[in-house]
Amino acid sequence: MGPISLIALTLAALLFSAGGILVGKLFNKGSKNLQKGEAYECGIPTKTSPWHQFNVGYYLFALLFLIFDVELVFLYPWAVVVKKVGVTALVEIMVFIFILFMGFLYAHKKGALKWM
Amino acid sequence: MGITQILFWILAITAIFSALMVVISKNPVYSVLWLIVTFFTISGHYILLNAQFLAVVNIIVYAGAIMVLFLFVIMLMNLNKETEPQKSKWLKLAGAVAGGCLLLVLVAGLRHTEKQMTEMVTGDIGLIQNLGKVLFKDYVVPFEISSILFLSAMVGAVVLGKKEPRIPVETEMRKVEETQQAINI
Amino acid sequence: MNALIFSAVSGVIMMFSSFLLNNKNSVRVLAHVLLLATIIANIFELRGISFFHIDTRGMLEFDRFALLFTLVANVCTFAFFLLSSRDLEKIGNHYSDYFSLLFFILAGIVVSSSFKSLLMLFLGIEILSIPLYILTGSDKRNLKSNEASLKYFLMGSFSTGLMLMGIALIYGATGTFQTGITVAEKVPVLLITGMMLLLFSMSFKVSAAPFHFWTPDVYDGAPTVVTSFMATVVKAAGFIAFMRLFAEEFGSIRPEWKLLVGIVAAVTLFIGNITAVFQQSVKRMLAYSSISQAGFMMLAIYSLSNDAKEGLILYAAAYSLATIGIFAVLVRMKDYTFEGFNGFAKQQPFLAGILVVFLLSLAGIPLTAGFLSKFYMLKATIDGGSLALAIFAVLMAAVSVYYYFRLIQSMYFKTGNATISGTTTGFKYTLAALAGITILLGIFPNLLTNWLYF
Numbered sequence: 001m002g003p004i005s006l007i008a009l010t011l012a013a014l015l016f017s018a019g020g021i022l023v024g025k026l027f028n029k030g031s032k033n034l035q036k037g038e039a040y041e042c043g044i045p046t047k048t049s050p051w052h053q054f055n056v057g058y059y060l061f062a063l064l065f066l067i068f069d070v071e072l073v074f075l076y077p078w079a080v081v082v083k084k085v086g087v088t089a090l091v092e093i094m095v096f097i098f099i100l101f102m103g104f105l106y107a108h109k110k111g112a113l114k115w116m
Numbered sequence: 117m118g119i120t121q122i123l124f125w126i127l128a129i130t131a132i133f134s135a136l137m138v139v140i141s142k143n144p145v146y147s148v149l150w151l152i153v154t155f156f157t158i159s160g161h162y163i164l165l166n167a168q169f170l171a172v173v174n175i176i177v178y179a180g181a182i183m184v185l186f187l188f189v190i191m192l193m194n195l196n197k198e199t200e201p202q203k204s205k206w207l208k209l210a211g212a213v214a215g216g217c218l219l220l221v222l223v224a225g226l227r228h229t230e231k232q233m234t235e236m237v238t239g240d241i242g243l244i245q246n247l248g249k250v251l252f253k254d255y256v257v258p259f260e261i262s263s264i265l266f267l268s269a270m271v272g273a274v275v276l277g278k279k280e281p282r283i284p285v286e287t288e289m290r291k292v293e294e295t296q297q298a299i300n301i
Numbered sequence: 302m303n304a305l306i307f308s309a310v311s312g313v314i315m316m317f318s319s320f321l322l323n324n325k326n327s328v329r330v331l332a333h334v335l336l337l338a339t340i341i342a343n344i345f346e347l348r349g350i351s352f353f354h355i356d357t358r359g360m361l362e363f364d365r366f367a368l369l370f371t372l373v374a375n376v377c378t379f380a381f382f383l384l385s386s387r388d389l390e391k392i393g394n395h396y397s398d399y400f401s402l403l404f405f406i407l408a409g410i411v412v413s414s415s416f417k418s419l420l421m422l423f424l425g426i427e428i429l430s431i432p433l434y435i436l437t438g439s440d441k442r443n444l445k446s447n448e449a450s451l452k453y454f455l456m457g458s459f460s461t462g463l464m465l466m467g468i469a470l471i472y473g474a475t476g477t478f479q480t481g482i483t484v485a486e487k488v489p490v491l492l493i494t495g496m497m498l499l500l501f502s503m504s505f506k507v508s509a510a511p512f513h514f515w516t517p518d519v520y521d522g523a524p525t526v527v528t529s530f531m532a533t534v535v536k537a538a539g540f541i542a543f544m545r546l547f548a549e550e551f552g553s554i555r556p557e558w559k560l561l562v563g564i565v566a567a568v569t570l571f572i573g574n575i576t577a578v579f580q581q582s583v584k585r586m587l588a589y590s591s592i593s594q595a596g597f598m599m600l601a602i603y604s605l606s607n608d609a610k611e612g613l614i615l616y617a618a619a620y621s622l623a624t625i626g627i628f629a630v631l632v633r634m635k636d637y638t639f640e641g642f643n644g645f646a647k648q649q650p651f652l653a654g655i656l657v658v659f660l661l662s663l664a665g666i667p668l669t670a671g672f673l674s675k676f677y678m679l680k681a682t683i684d685g686g687s688l689a690l691a692i693f694a695v696l697m698a699a700v701s702v703y704y705y706f707r708l709i710q711s712m713y714f715k716t717g718n719a720t721i722s723g724t725t726t727g728f729k730y731t732l733a734a735l736a737g738i739t740i741l742l743g744i745f746p747n748l749l750t751n752w753l754y755f
Contacts, residue, residue, distance in 0.1 A: 002119075003119045003120075003123070004119065007123075052191075053191065053193075054188060054191035054192050055192075056192060056277055057277070057279065058188050058191075058192075059185070059189070059277055060273055062181070062184050062188050063269075063273040063277065064270065064273060066177075066181045066182065067269060069176070069181045071266065073173050073177060074251075076173075077169065077245075077252075078248060078252060080245050081248030085248075085252050085253060089252045092256055092259070092260065093252075095260055095263075096259065096260060099260075099263040099264070099266075099267060099313070100263055100266060102267065102317075103266065103267045103270040103271075105317075106270065106271070106274070106316045106317065107270060107274055109320050110278065111278070112273075112274045112277070222494065225490055225493070225494050226491070228490055229489070254358055255358075255420070256358075257355070257358065257360050257361065257421075258360065258418075258420050258421060258424055261412060261421075261424050264309050264408055265424065265431065267312070267313070267316075268312070268402060268405040268428060268432045268435075269431055271401055271432075271435070272431065272432065272435035274398070275393075275395045275399075275435055275439060276441065280441065
């Protein structure tokens, strides 16, 4: 299993997806009407533009999620080396998690995790 | 040309092309989608550098979480074609000239750079074991200090993003008037 | 290390203070006490007693220069707390959080003034800037504050990007993040390119021309209390990091950048002073004055001598104290224009007298700390071999006298009804103490600079 197989697989995937579209185009009867352009062709007709303003609350959640996501990323390398490095690694990660736990507690207390 | 080099060129060209498309696209959502392509190509570069962990993290954190944030911002500001401010041609020209100058100077400067850069001892520093060892032995202090950075970002998110209790209309009106006055000055 | 841990922990405590204390006064008192503890811990470390023994693997070095600046920054922040902490209350609903952000900024200041590794420089600058972006936009219902915050954030992250690129190039050239590199005869091009990028991004952070365009808008749009902090303590911290970076990392390739830094200093002096002359609002004038003072501080980086080091510390203290004092009065004024100060001396003779001391110090009139710090800078520049630059700086300082005296003129020689509210006796005494320190440092600068050696 060298890199050749990887490239072959990538090419195969590209060919397969492009081929699907191509075949669809070939056998397309060409019926054109307005409903074809809708997001849900056979659902309820859409009322307004899908572009509308989101609430800032989503953003707050996403941002908090991101911070803990990054924290989690640091845990993977820690988990791999914790045996080798020993107790110091345990202490280090505990301090790190504790500080971020403070942040979580803060967000919770502030009510930032409540919806609206 | 070995297989790695072919892969490198494909990835590099895709990366530059998609990065350009991020800037050129008129529709902000398309820009974000092109940015995702850019992140994937950069992950490809990481794999070529034998840093699989970083490649995966790049996809999870950047293409996953940060892209969602970008989309939220775009939706929050409700950007679409109609609201996009029309910048003047001259401004665009000035931007292109300034950016081009920077590119020119950097290329001209780095053209004569030394052929071989400082090489690190081995090529497997990006592997997760080595990364972990370096992170938890040599770079402990920056690692812990970065948690303060996270904390301040978190406080900021709450301070700026949290919904405020409604204030009386009169106070609000007064604030708006003050702003108006300040702008007039 | 003391100051770093104390201020970080204080930040965390302040985060939770609003849940534990339901009274705004006790939150404020707690902040003062925590800052005082930080100052005392820092003095202990300056006397050689460190409470924590953490192996930083050579990434942070708490030498006397760093410790003394940390002390100056902390004391200036304390003065800021004493004078302006009540005004923080008026910004918005998150009173205690503003304090915690300020403490995080202080932690960032410690890191960025004692770094020994480019990685720490980056972390320090980031910890310093991110809370500032937030504080700038903390007046959420004010459009100008929002605009300032967004502008600051976008420009700031762009310059941070340049800084990272520069660090990456330097790493490519030298293979280490550690400062204090030695180069062979031929300087690698990569190193020079990286150095240039770092020069640009640091100039941006300290708002030296031609990277100053964000400064007036951001300083003007931010809540006045926040402007007071960011134009003083944070800017001085930026200069300390700047100086440390160029003295330790690029000290050995000085001929490559000396001319460039000289040009940046001259341009900053010119643009800052000339534009300040035309301002109508005192707040905006102070923003431009901060640019022009940045030009003087750039001279320290140009000359990099011992005098420059002492001078920079003295400059940081003199400039910060005077500007914090002026801003503390400005926040309480109804009208921020020069006309708003008309007849101020008639109503508040005591406060007007103190303001005059601060303004004289900023203008560099003898017997004030501002004069001596400017003197140190000029001496270092002349010793550094550039008489022309020193003469130009003196000329520009003469221009600066115009707009500082314009404020004195409207206070004393014009009639009007300046309105100020909320001046308590404690406020007046604190201001008087600051003015006293300004004059004291102007006569005995050794009180401060001796700490560098003993």
